[in-house]
Amino acid sequence: MKLVNRIAIITGVSKGIGESLCKQLLTEGCVVIGLGRNNNAIQHENYQFIPTDVRNVSEVNAAIEQVLASRHGKIDILINNAGLGYFGNVEDLPLEQWDEMFQTNINGMFYCTRKVVPVMKANGVGHIINISSTAGLEGMPMVSAYCATKWAVKGFSESLWKELRDFKIKVTCVYPGSVKTDFFRNSPSIQPHDYMLMPDDVAAMIVYSLKTPDNFHQVNLEVRPLQPKGPKSVQ
DSSP: OTTTTTTTEEEOOOOOHHHHHHHHHHHTTOOOEEEEOOOOOOOOOOEEEOOOOOTHHHHHHHHHHHHHHSOOOOOOOEEOOOHHHHOOOOGOOOOOHHHHIIIIIIIIHHHHHHHHHHHHHHHHHHHEEEEEOOTTTTTTTOHHHHHHHHHHHHHHHHHHHHHGGGTEEEEEEEOOOOOOOOOOGGGGTTTOOTSEEEOHHHHHHHHHHHHOTTTTTEEEEEEEETTTOOOOOOO
């Protein structure tokens, strides 16, 4: 399926997977609207950035209404990419960090989705992409709160695709392993490196999912680096 003139909203576009998705979807001919607190450096006639804190439901509603009131008048694709994680022992995790993760990773996704679904139902077509993590598939020490949010993304997505499939709306949940982005800025013990997944590669996988035929539905996409710590030395 071609993506020319499709209207795509992407959250969390300043760097990493979100920025890569913007570039690749623009190359495919999409009109891309980025939502977030910070923009990227993309300059393109079909790219628009609307400053939006996805934790704030009023800002989310206003941003999506702005898109619908513009010349576009519809939304074909929603990619809930905005997210963050903090690391540490559960007893040491500040309440503010717990709240920020849940407000961003869960509430933001919910606010955007609930506003976009009626539009997609009315148009009889749509594709929602939710970015979870392999931390949404298995528990990991030192990231209990982050895992909890990403498990919630998984549960939300699995319910949502069953709820929306009869309306010709696809829902795909993506579970990347470690990606070379600034996600690890809050983890001094982990530094991004070239054996991690590359944002462009993860974005390309998502774009492929968006281009599949109407009756071809990729529900879950799990991808991991083959050698996340690099090649093992041979003795």
